[in-house]
Amino acid sequence: MSSPLNVQLEHYEGPLDLLLDLIRKQEIDIYDIPIARITAQYLEYMQRAAELDIELGAEFVYMAATLIHIKSRMLLPRDPALAELEPEEDPRRELVERLLEHERFKHAAEMLYQKRILEEAVWSNPQIHQFLDDEEEPGLAVTLFDLVKVLEQVLERARRRPVYEVADEDVSVPEMMARLKELLEHTPAGETLSVRELFERQKSRRAVVAMFLAILEMAKLQAIRLVQKDLFGDIAIQRHRRFAEVLACPEALAAIEEGYR
């Protein structure tokens, strides 16, 4: 049996690629595929792949079954009476159509590839910014896909954020300190919390005040450090290196609690 596979085992994206390659390499008329020969070659490829421990997807197995099925249908003698009533369709037809369609898209993909090479050799230098007003905020053009992607990101962010929001807005400074402590414990080392964001997340004036005092108390205890990168920039909270030590000390916390009673 002649084999076009005698050099090396090529990689095929899928069974259709393999079949097409077998057909084209041997210059077989695709409208009249010698199904027995092609099936044998196809199975040989699978066999070799197995020997080389190359894992082929389930679709390769499925195609093998399809080929064998077609082969058996072609071997079966037709009932002449039935053939007259209802001329049987060539069992290969559906496969041939799929192969042709597959090949068309391969060609189209190659054409796109060529087009892309051409576009990569081309530059544009639009000067529209010279005619736009400065205050126009740079934005992003948006698709529906962006929308769901962004939703996923927001929800993911929300999920990772420790829950500390309370329905009860009557929150005390020590309680707020405890929450801040928990938040900081969940903040990776070296990263900071934004003071502005902390304030923005508070739902009531009281909570904002409590948060403010909690930050000051913790800074005083040297449990946290406040950092401001630029003048008037956002203030960030960092764990002080004594963070754990200080907050593990019950007396200090009790004293603060007493102070706010």
Add this chain to the structure above:
Amino acid sequence: MDSFDANAVAPARETDPEPEPARDAAEERLRAVLEAIVYVTDEPLTPAQIAAALGEPQDRIERLLRSLVEEYDKPHHGLAVRLIAGGYKMTTKPEHHEAVRAFVKNLKPPLKLSMAALETLALIAYKQPITAPEIMAIRGVQGAGVLKTLLDRKLITTAGRKNVVGRPILYKTTKEFLVQFGLKDLSELPTLKEFEELRRMALEDDGPSSAQPETGSAPGEAPP
């Protein structure tokens, strides 16, 4: 001097039997404005957009844009006015890429797409709107994974849902797709029928008998 140029630059007018000098001056000016506009904008602009914004009849705009395309098409120009995604856009010509590349400040990131991604993209371009299961069925591979890459790069987008069981999402190509591949519109993709004909012609030419010499491993040869 001026009349010489006017004749030289606008091949569209060559077909015009009687040149009217008065109209020509206005035309010349409008064409100059169009040149400036095409130069300035980043998105390909459709003649309709330009006509509306300038308050000019669309056919006039279209005619002048075409004459701009022709003018820049000449070999003495290193720039081109191109019809991409239904609109006009100025770019350098690809044949000068080697010289131009040295002067480009911000190199655009290459659009690296695998052949599988390109095939899927081609498939969507031809069959749109199409669902992921349909794509898988045609490609014969369990691989709709490239869809996310294509979505991320804004080459495709969603196009509603198909009214079948499971209501799968439909996908279609975007304007960005046309821009990235420098296509006028989808019709510029060779039709599937054309492929079919090419294939048939190739078959007829080669004939079933004439084995081509360049295919190294002739089927008749013995295996190892």
Add this chain to the structure above:
Amino acid sequence: MDSFDANAVAPARETDPEPEPARDAAEERLRAVLEAIVYVTDEPLTPAQIAAALGEPQDRIERLLRSLVEEYDKPHHGLAVRLIAGGYKMTTKPEHHEAVRAFVKNLKPPLKLSMAALETLALIAYKQPITAPEIMAIRGVQGAGVLKTLLDRKLITTAGRKNVVGRPILYKTTKEFLVQFGLKDLSELPTLKEFEELRRMALEDDGPSSAQPETGSAPGEAPP
């Protein structure tokens, strides 16, 4: 056709008493390259810089750049090649600035949204009807201005009030939202589950091989 172009386009050559066709083609090509270079760079380039990069004599480059300046100086061009600070640069002509500015203003901008607006819109789209405090709670930041942007753009609208303390306003997406995103109705929004599915498939597919274009499948071959 070619000879017509060659005569028509190069006014520099008009002063040239004896046109040499062989040199002309090379000159034409070099001038085209210069046009592309002057277009592509933002900083004015000196003839010395260009000459060095292209490996051409500087006087030749200078002569061709001057001829480019002359060519674009003609009234049918809306662009100009100008000598600024000892270097050459392509710009629009000042006399067309008003027209171009008016044009840019009239262009309908595409749907552009800031990240904050996009996040808020996504939340409203998927969780509607939803209140401002609820949006804030999920996003973790306050974004009062964003709601106004979305309301102004008619992408969202109010949907009554929620029966909780403070009776906050509920928001929902509008018909305009559907139009902008090409949706028939909200059920056509892709679900998070579908999105995750896409990502999962992408992870599976983009395993070891398909991240890079495959050299095996011979993309270099010309399509028929």
